[in-house]
Amino acid sequence: MRTLAFDLDGTLTDSVPDIAAAVNRMLAARGLPFLEQPAVAAMVGDGLQPLIDRAFAAVGAQPDPGAGADYLADYESRVADATRLYPGVEAALDQLRADGWTLAVCTNKPERAARLLLGALGIADRFAAVGGCDSFAAHKPDPRHLAGTIEAAGGTADRALMVGDHANDVLAAKGCGVRTIFAGWGYGRPGMERGAAAVARDLAEFVAIAGQLLPA
16 A cells, blocks of 8 residues: 655644634733734744743743643634635545545554544545654654554555655655655745655645555
8 A cells, every 4th residue: 555644734724814813822821022924934843842932932932831832722613714624625635535545644643633634624534544743752754653643544655655844854854765745835944845756836745646656
């Protein structure tokens, strides 16, 4: 079987609007300034605590011990208020499954939040496994995160691909011998695609590239 592991934020979903809203509610509750969405987008990709640390640093403050838990509880309660699937996601997932791929999610979002988001957007049933930043002993860019997700989906690294919009996706994949398709439609900044096997401009191009890189 062939396994395809997807990053979540910036790859399947445009989720910064809800992430930024939850960050700003957390900051406002502490009397701290508002952050614009582009600033928050640049903080996404390394997991929960780096997001919290960067948000406080951006407003010249230090996070208190309860900030991460407050943010996460609030975010999970409103996980899909404004988050949307990127155009073509559902069609791409259905085509990949029809072509015999097993699909998984490998994200630095906490697993519960990831599952809540996938469920709210109606695509949870497409995935054989969801590996969050707290699902294993390590998370991206550590290759154990991707390796564990592929294994949980019933696959093997030699018959797998990774797709994501962050350097962490490329590094995690390289570390376990998996090729990456860089999601050129996501939040990634210039240079993050370095080391990827290919860059896809949209979901339709991504599906074609996946079939070329790892034929049935």
